[in-house]
Structures are given as C-alpha cells and as structure tokens.
Amino acid sequence: MAQGAGRGFGRRSLLHGAAAGSAGLVLPAVTGAVPAGAAPALVRRGRPRASWGVQAGDVTASSGLVWARSDRPARMVVQTAATEAFRNARTWHGPLLGPGTDFTGVTALHGLPAGEQVHYRVLLADPDHPGHAGEPVTGTFRTAPDRRGGRPAGVRFLWSGDLAGQGWGINPERGGYRVYEDMRRLDPDFFLCSGDNIYADNPIPERVTLPDGRIWRNVTTEEKSKVAETLAEFRGAFRYNLLDANLRRFNAQVPTITQWDDHEVHNNWYPGQVLDDDRYRVKDVDVLSRRALRAFSEYFPLRTLRPDAHGRVYRVLRHGPLLDVFVLDMRRYRNANSPDRQTDDPQGILGAEQLRWLKRELSHSRAVWKVIAADMPLGLVVTDGPTDFEAVAQGDPGAPLGRELQIAELLRHIKHRRITGTLWLTADVHYTSAQHYAPERAAFTDFEPFWEFVSGPLHAGGFPAVKLDGTFGPEQPFVKAPDRANVSPAESPQFFGEVEIDGGSGELTVRLRQEGGGILFTKTLQPGRVGQ
Secondary structure, rough: OOOOOOOOOOOOOOOOOOOOOOOOOOOOOOOEEOOOOOOHHHHHHOOOOOOOOOOEEOOOOOEEEEEEEOOOOOOEEEEEEEOOOOOOEEEEEEEEHHHHOOEEEEEEEEEOOOEEEEEEEEEEOOOOEEEEEEEOOEEEEOOOOOOOOOOOEEEEEEOOOOOOOOOOOOHHOOOOOOHHHHHHHHHOOOEEEEEOOOOOOOOOOEEEEEOOOOEEEEEEEOHHHHOOHHHHHHHHHHHOOOOHHHHHHHHOOOOEEEEEOOOOOOOOOOOOOOOOOOOOOHHHHHHHHHHHHHHHHHHOOOOOOOOOOOOOOOEEEEEEOOOOOEEEOOOOOOOOOOOOOOOOOOOOOOOOOHHHHHHHHHHHOOOOOEEEEOOOOOOOOOOOOEEEEOOOOOOOOOOOOOOOOHHHHHHHHHHHHHOOOOOEEOOOOOOEEEEOOHHHHHOOOOOOEEEEOOOOEOOOOOOOOOOOOOOOEEEEEEOOOOOOOOEEEOOOOOOOEEEEEEOOOOOEEEEEOOOOOOOEEEEEOOOOOOOO
C-alpha cells in the first residue's frame, strides 16, 4: 500500500568477490554501491558458486522445493539426509541453471518422511565437466506431520510482509535486515510471507537523512537506483534482498510459503492499468506485471508457478491434520480500483474463478484450522488517491458494495457449509493490529464471527493506522502504529506475527511480535468453537 520515499541515485562501486558455499553463506561486507547482479550474469567457466544461499518452499508432509542461484551455467544437484553428516544421502538431479532463468533453479523433492527434519545440500556442477562442482551450500527444513492416526504434532509458524520499502534498504551500520535473525531464532516450522517481497517502484538511495539528523546509509545496486521496468531490473530487485546475510541464514533454516501483492510491480496496481507516473517509460502495467511475475517465479519456490511464470500464485498448503493454509492472490484477477460502490461485482478482488476455487477447497478441508493468507486486509480502509480504494473496504459502513460483495458471498458460504476454524492473516498496511468481526456489530449479518490479524513491515517505512469499515462489524482490540508516515526502521520497530497450534488440545494462539522478539498482543482460540 505505502508509497515510496526519496529517489536518490548513488555512486556505483564494485562488490569484490562472492563468498562460496557453506562457509556461513556470507557475502563480503558491503558499504556503498554494488553493480548490476553483484554475482555477474556473465557466462563463465569454472566451478560454479551458490553465493546467494538456498531456500526451501511449499513444504508438505512428503515433499518440498529447494531453490538456488549460480554465478554461471551449472547443473543443480541436491542431496538429502536425516543428519548433517549426510550419511546414506539421497541424490536429486535438478535443472540446468542458465541465463534464461537468471541462473536460478528449483529442484522438487518427493517421498520425504513426514514430520522429520530434512537436511539438504546443493551442489552446482559445471555442465561440461560434472566433476567440477563448487562448495556445497547446506540448508534444512521440517516436513509437515502425517495427517493419519495418532496424536498430531503441534505447528508453529510466523508471518509478515513488506521488505525494503520506501527507500529503507540494507543498512550495514544497523546490521541489515535484523528482524530475520529474530525470526530465525524462534525456529518456526515455516514462514508465510504476505507479499511486497520487493518494492520495484521504490529505488534505494545511497543515503537518507532522518528527522533527527542521523544518516541512514544503504547498500545500493545499479538495478535499485531506479524503478524496475525491464526483466533485468525486476530480477535485480529480488537479488538485492539476498545481499543481506540475515535473510540468507533465515532462508537456509526456515521454509517459506510466499505470495505477492502490489509492490512487486507498482504501488496499488491492477490489471489493465496505464500508469500516470513520470518515472516510468513503460506505462502499461500488464507488461510490467508479466516481467515482475517472471522474476518472482524465478526467485521463489512455488509448486503452482513455473520459472517461466506459467501457473498461479493462489494455492493451498496442507500441514498435517491441524492446519491448511489457503494462499490468495488479490492482485492479478481484481477489477480496477474505483470508488467501489457498485451493487453488482462478480469480478471483485479475487476474480470469479479464484473465488470458486477457495469455496471448494475450504469445503473439502478437514484441517482443524484453516488460515486464509490474504495479501490485503478486509475491514481496513486502504485508499488509492482521493476517491478510489485499493483493498476490500471503501469506508461505507452499510450493506456490502463493490468488492465487499465477493467477501460477503465467501463469508456466507463458510457459515452455511459449517466450515469452522477460519482465520485471516495479512500484512500490507505497515503496522500491526488485531480485528474481530462479528454479525451483531455488522450491516451484513449472514456470517460467523472470525479474527483477522495484521503484522508488518519486515523492513520498510511504518505508517499510521487507517480507519475501519463497519460492513462486517470489526472491532479492534489492539493496534500499534506510528503517528506519521514513512517512519524508518531506525525509529519504529518492525513487526511480525506468530501462530502456534497445540498438538494435544488443538488450541491456536496468535502472538503479535516486534523486532527484538517482544510480544505485543496474544489471543488464544479454541478449536471448533463458533462465535469466539
């Protein structure tokens, strides 16, 4: 949602070398600017290096995806084992990494043991000389528990969103993206990123002066010196975040479930939009979004989206008998942002096909808890200019209008199909809050009460809280937000949320946390109980 800060353009200097392999997954310390790519996209020969680390994604009880990026053409090989010693390791032959995917690739792992720690290492070999392989890079993840029989294992995961926004990039003097180290130490089963993984429309200046006169100094790159328009610039925006050692360590330990929102393309974008933004030569948002989705598909492991961007972002991840995660895409299928007061809106914010999918998958779910991972909030009034609206709510507290009609249809479906245990999680607004929705407070009443929790940003400007829309009867028992716009990470804590489901009782506890790990708000929900 939030728009950018200054457009400072920094000098360009050389990032000397790139650390190899498993030696801490550390790139050299960087102060100042870095050229395009940092690990050059030149076609070279020798021993490939995976200096950008590894990551696992969309892990289930028996499968997972492992991602890596090479500094030159390479064959990706993954080995898995039960321990870090890699005895009796199983070998998976992955794709050839080349310039067509910006030297990134994903290897799919199948037949893994349920509920177990899996250790993996990625080897990148010269495709013409397979014996010439670089140093292995290691990672680990836990598979989801088995859905059959016995007492289910508990589940604990984190969520947040919004990274490197409003010109607040990697600041080595502050320790970079410190929130990732806080989250890594909690050792969750997985991390749900609620979107805005990059800010393609927010350049990273070399320095920003804070209100108190202090200087914020960013690591900069050529691609991040301007808004992203070309495929190379979108790729460079995703690479930028991987310069941070905290993020690389986190990725090596915690698998991800990733969705996208607007800033992967442009602030508040929608299909068919033509930009009125002087920074852009390419004004057609459909062209920009195709390039952005291509880069997104190359830099994150999603089982429903191929590296050539064919497929979709919305999907369901099943995490044992206690949890299903329904990942939405509230960006690619929406109608245009508008005053949003129409009385008929079949397209809405999800599109008709995604809505049918969501209703069907929720109806089929047998999980105790059904987390709906939304990239935008429901009852918070998010504006787009003086007259239009960006999310679901438009500030009219009466009967559903515009995009609210689609959400009302979904909530009605959940009630009448007696679907229990739904919970909404999101980020987007750059503060943290808890909303409880109840029909006795609402203009639309044909639904069961539910909770929505907001947490973010991971590393971006903080923004004041927005108004609530009364259509679905929200009440906000907790909110923490700055009192002015674009408060830097040096001045305001960054936020993330934690969800823990007890394996015995099935109780679900949500904790809203801030950078440093402090708990701001806690809510415990009982399984199968309506009206809590």
